[in-house]
Amino acid sequence: MLVRVEMELEDKPGQLVRVLEPVARFGGNIQSVVHLREKKTPLGRLPVTVVFEIPDREKLERLLETFRGMGIRITQVGEREWTAKTTILLLGHVVHSDLQKLIDALNTMGGVRVSDLSLAMRGPGMESAARMSLVAESSERLSQALSLVEEMASKMELLSVRVVGQ
């Protein structure tokens, strides 16, 4: 997972190195470090943003614990927003289909998530439409997810309508 941690460091030599060392120790792979000297807090601390890839949530929790133990003030922790996004329509008897199974299958794939689902229904017994938004960690993952949606949709006798060129 890609994580972004904002923290405040004391304005003393060696502080940044002190922070980066445990990230590496917990298997993290640092992608960027932003050190904003000009944005000193009223207490004289320096805000720093570190973005890194880390294997799992458990390691992240242990790392944050380590930071706190070192007296580092953590101001924000966030999973970096996934940038690969798409929309897909599913048309047919959506409400009576195994839509839940499809969403579960996507959510258990890892690296992809159903971020939105909207339904439009015409009338009892008539075909309806669903719009699903997907986010993924990479465009490869997204296209794997789309293939899965398409495969499951066709088994459920739903027509899937993808974004052109995806």
Next chain:
Amino acid sequence: MRVIFVGFGNLGRGLARALLQPNNPLQRQGTEVKVVAVADDRGGVVDEKGLELGKVLETAEREGTVASLGRPGLSAVEVIRETEAEVVLELTPTNIRTGEPGLTHIREAMKLKRHVVTSNKGPLVVAFRELSELARRQGVQFRYSATVGGAIPVLTLAKRLSLGDRILAIRGVLNGTTNYILTRMEREGLPQDIVLREAQELGIAEKDPTLDLEGVDTACKLVILANATLGLDATLQDVRVLGISRITPEALKLAKEAGYTIKLVGSADSKGLSVRPSLVPLDHPLAVSGTLNAVCFELEYGREVTITGFGAGPRETSSALLSDLVEVSQNI
């Protein structure tokens, strides 16, 4: 330039009317077109000195055939074989399964070293490679702009783009009927059957619109476009085809809320050939409305080039046929 008309329905007559116009494109560049024969499915009329085209047109419009002017029962193949001419215009109706009778007409014409201009998708969908190679071997020109995109010079543009760049993918909204239906459904929130009836009343959709709605017409155009520009040897069987029959106003509404419209898109890319309803971002150049067509070429260097215009209708087809005739005359 002596020309034989094979097929004299709406398209043939439309072209004949255009040729009767003073100052038409061929006259403008100094080519005198002499129509030496016209054949339809009931007979043919031949005059090596040149037919009186106005009279032929009048008869065809009154009687539905030109047979009474010449010999009823005279076949198109006989006309092609027995009449001296430089160009055969093959304008018979499309049969996408056999390509006939157009396929036989084109083969005959090429064997006799006549240049061929056609609006008939059938022969090209069935035997693209065979006909292109036959034309090359016989040293004749083979032009079929009217089969894809009507008045829009899609094939010419593709050729130009291929000169200095590489076409990686082609995506097109290639069927005006389905695009009209989807546009109306989106704007009015009406169900497909009601919009279809409206389109039929306006003459935008045919009485039997199956080939349009099921995406087969789009698939035919895609096959021709892909073969002509990507050097493929595809036939209709190579295209995965899904039509628009399951698209509802609700689907269009959901799409619009998310910034998309739904278009029937034919695609040729690394994954192969397909025709299917697709979500197209509202600001994408393929998001054309009404009966408009659009074709987008994805290029290695030039990113994307899109061309748009009206793809079907007798006037638009006449425009394409005239362009082909002019090109043929320039290269004779």
